Amino acid sequence: MSFGFSLSDKLKKLSVADDDDEIDDSLVIGIDFGTTYSGVAWATRIDFENNQINFITSWPGNGREEGKVPTELWYDDDDGPVWGYEVPADGDPFRWFKLLLLRTEDLDPELRTSDFVIRTRTMMEESDRTVVGLITDYLRLLWEHIMSTIERARGEAVVEALAIHVVITVPAIWKGYARQAMKDAATKSGMLDSRLAGATKLTFVPEPEAAALSTLIEQGSGVQPGNVYVICDAGGGTVVSAS
Template sequence: MISKALTLGKFDHIASNTNLLVAAIDFGTTYSGWAISFKHEYKSNPTKVSGKHYYGGRVASLKAPTKILIQPDGRTFDSFGYEAEDKYIELTRKGGHENWYYFSRFKMMLYEKTGLTRNIKLEDETHKQLVAKTVFALAIRYLKDEMLKESQNQLTSEQLKEEDINWVLTVPAIWNDAAKQFMREAAVKVG
């Protein structure tokens, strides 16, 4: 869990050691997503949680496939989830997909790696390699940015700041400390 306990400044009506909302990113092996719970809503209805709906074909879900498409430069995010899946299929039909990086169900690659280091590389679907921390950071950034956009849409009069958020990032209990630390560092890399 990544957590910040910061003073909320203009949200003086909230206790100074709490946040305006809790944001959870569930970075799953097969599917990933996020959920938020605002403090004021939690007080009146603890089960009120918001998340993004992802659509792929005839499927609607609160999670998207853990798939990411990265542009040929190896640093620029292109798409995630169903959108990454669809775009990669289209690239393969047209040709030219060989230069793109497409990672599918890559989370457990951390668990399967022996001798995990900060610069370890992952292989994409066509066996090209990228630094794993870059792949994870781009995926986490996408989920984070989507969550921030939705959270801001739910606020009408206040501007949401990142310090207003208590962040939670899930990691498998079966992971060793090195894999958990790797995931923490990837999350910190994106703020």
């Protein structure tokens, strides 16, 4: 769990590192959109100055504080899509749908035969749903919770006045078409809708790269020439290393 926190934490520092001016009057939201679980962290300019990163640990349908929420989606015939911890115990939710943004031939051979992948693909065909549609619905519900959480913490008027920069993690193995599909889903979810404070910026960050940056930032001045850091991103669907 702490690894997910660290990854989401440094996403925001990464997102503003190349543009100091953007830190002024802005809100940066990092979304670790995972295969099995997803996490969110956020910070404003003042938060950055105080070295404070805010994590979302309260989720609908769950009375406990948890660092992440299940990346699961279930469709109720009466109430529409239900996500995360709100999925009933007897529900049969869509799982691992993030992986289906890759074409079958681009998936790791072991993932092609995964029960979750096969089951989700079959459910999509039977319900006439698309992977972009599933991710759109999930991100929309997640985004609504993100914004309501931040507005409760800082006030709706304050949040409305801030320009937003969204940073979403993506697997390093993803090809260009998968990233484009992810961007389409993010756009359709409403998170990039125009606001009075200006356009919302979207950045994708490879998961192992974000983890590597996290390690370097945590080490600070302790990083010396010749040091070697090996990062293992043991995700829910894939395992990737970087050094």
